[in-house]
Amino acid sequence: MSRATVLEARNLKVHRGQTQVLDVPALDLRAGEVLALMGPNGAGKSTLMLALAGLLPLSGGSLRFKGAELAGRPEREAYRRRMTMVFQDPLLFDATVAQNIATGLKLRGAPATLREPAVRAWAQRLGIGHLLGRPARQLSGGEAQRTALARAFALGPEILFLDEPFASLDAPAREGLLDDLGRILAETGSTAVLSTHDQAEAARLGHRLAVMKDGVILQTGGLREVMNHPEDPFVAAFVGMETLLKGQVASSGGGLLTLRLGRGGDGHEVLAVGEARPGQTILVGIRPEHVALSLHSDKSSSARNAFPGTVTKVVPRGPFFKVELDCGFFLAAYVTAQSLAELELGPGSTIVASFKATAAHLIRREGLESEV
Amino acid sequence: MDLIWEGLRKALELLLTLDPEVLRITMLSLEVSGLATLISLVIGLGIAIPVALTEFPGKRLVIALLNTGMGLPPVVVGLFVTVLLWRNGPLGFLEILYTPAAMILAQAVIASPIIAGISLSALQHLPPGLRLQILALGASRPQMVWLLLKEARLPLLAAVMAGFGGVISEVGASIMVGGNIKGQTRVLTTATVMETSKGNFEVAFALSILLLVLAFTVNAVLTHLQQRNRPR
Numbered sequence: 001m002s003r004a005t006v007l008e009a010r011n012l013k014v015h016r017g018q019t020q021v022l023d024v025p026a027l028d029l030r031a032g033e034v035l036a037l038m039g040p041n042g043a044g045k046s047t048l049m050l051a052l053a054g055l056l057p058l059s060g061g062s063l064r065f066k067g068a069e070l071a072g073r074p075e076r077e078a079y080r081r082r083m084t085m086v087f088q089d090p091l092l093f094d095a096t097v098a099q100n101i102a103t104g105l106k107l108r109g110a111p112a113t114l115r116e117p118a119v120r121a122w123a124q125r126l127g128i129g130h131l132l133g134r135p136a137r138q139l140s141g142g143e144a145q146r147t148a149l150a151r152a153f154a155l156g157p158e159i160l161f162l163d164e165p166f167a168s169l170d171a172p173a174r175e176g177l178l179d180d181l182g183r184i185l186a187e188t189g190s191t192a193v194l195s196t197h198d199q200a201e202a203a204r205l206g207h208r209l210a211v212m213k214d215g216v217i218l219q220t221g222g223l224r225e226v227m228n229h230p231e232d233p234f235v236a237a238f239v240g241m242e243t244l245l246k247g248q249v250a251s252s253g254g255g256l257l258t259l260r261l262g263r264g265g266d267g268h269e270v271l272a273v274g275e276a277r278p279g280q281t282i283l284v285g286i287r288p289e290h291v292a293l294s295l296h297s298d299k300s301s302s303a304r305n306a307f308p309g310t311v312t313k314v315v316p317r318g319p320f321f322k323v324e325l326d327c328g329f330f331l332a333a334y335v336t337a338q339s340l341a342e343l344e345l346g347p348g349s350t351i352v353a354s355f356k357a358t359a360a361h362l363i364r365r366e367g368l369e370s371e372v
Numbered sequence: 373m374d375l376i377w378e379g380l381r382k383a384l385e386l387l388l389t390l391d392p393e394v395l396r397i398t399m400l401s402l403e404v405s406g407l408a409t410l411i412s413l414v415i416g417l418g419i420a421i422p423v424a425l426t427e428f429p430g431k432r433l434v435i436a437l438l439n440t441g442m443g444l445p446p447v448v449v450g451l452f453v454t455v456l457l458w459r460n461g462p463l464g465f466l467e468i469l470y471t472p473a474a475m476i477l478a479q480a481v482i483a484s485p486i487i488a489g490i491s492l493s494a495l496q497h498l499p500p501g502l503r504l505q506i507l508a509l510g511a512s513r514p515q516m517v518w519l520l521l522k523e524a525r526l527p528l529l530a531a532v533m534a535g536f537g538g539v540i541s542e543v544g545a546s547i548m549v550g551g552n553i554k555g556q557t558r559v560l561t562t563a564t565v566m567e568t569s570k571g572n573f574e575v576a577f578a579l580s581i582l583l584l585v586l587a588f589t590v591n592a593v594l595t596h597l598q599q600r601n602r603p604r
Contacts, residue, residue, distance in 0.1 A: 080510055087504070093522075
């Protein structure tokens, strides 16, 4: 089912001094979706978000909200009363939690009879109902961000902009808030834009993903599509596709291709899904969670790629361990603590790494020939 | 020490007997400095708000000038205001020299940069994203300015206190533009100077003590306002 477009951005450009810091030819936001903007610090996520929220003067381009162009100041002011934004810093006022949550409603002219129930209801939903009378400056980081979110949701915004709302929280506060925010976004069917540099946050909250670098969107698409089929090496690395293999297509046909790894690849061949011209230089990406490790080669497995290798490093990654392997080329795999113990993995261990051809994703890139 | 005790006794006596001249001097001091502070608050915020909220070439120079203005010597202000209001001066037609109006004008010139400078600093010290957050909550521009001022209310009241403190205690400008005319422009500071020069130390002490009490009372009221709605 196609959803109505709520916000259309065309040819958005923002300059800081003489430098262009944002250049987005086209970006649409559809009703009920959460668009996750991902990118490293300085990629332009916050700039894009402020531009989309009408809070930043544009040096070019246009914004249309529900079909109407936000051309002048009155239109932008009216638009600002239909959306809201939560920043990394909760930016609460020197007042009580209840007064903070009520601020936006008060600014938008809601009478006290409407404000009070809304404040109570949203404080309850965000788990801060018991803190309504507390001064905002006495709150913990997590409580303060919950207050900021309650203040935003109480407005019933038609678009909710969330600018790295978890970035300054500690892990337990972040986890709890991620769960609650995910639940509330789903229950309310909110249309939202979330900026983050964390792929786990994007994966948990986002429906669509846009990966940014240097003020430009490199790729936009469905969450799985971008995560599994990045079109650019930067996007691939950023969405956690930790193994990127470069080489030449040895053969191709029937939707499968054989990649002969280039420099440093020791002539290994990798079977991947995709079509490419034989001789063409391409890049293939493999997510670490798609790589299986075993002590011996398993002939009965459906994995078409199996390589013996040596463990070079084991790095804890939250609930998993990342195992880095030297198979004649670099390969990364995620394993659980249990697997790590059972396989007795550690630097120097010999192991067989395997992955299916469908886990090896073709990333085309122009200009690769000159680099091989 | 005897002089001080005598001064205290005299002050108490003047207060308890409600000496009409002392009462008039005290009320005029309060009126002149209070009005000058109010005018300075309007002027000071009128300067501080646009300077704090907009970017323009030469902003740093404006801030440096404001900060310099915070230390304007009252006698210099007195001199300039006298020349301005002199019969043949640019504002001579107002005919307010040697009236309380002239004293209010001079004191407003002294207090405005103080209030503007402290207010500017207060607004600049608010979290950088707060303005955007307020706008994102749907505020109009006047609503945004009001919320920012409310958020900076503690240092803003400190600015008012500093401004009032600066003018209630100054003597140079008041004596130059007011003339210390009995019953018309005599305020606590100018009267204290006069009584000291006449050798009437007890009266001078009494007037000084009244000045301190007045300054304390006004600041106590402002402090109460400052701390009243502060969540604890």
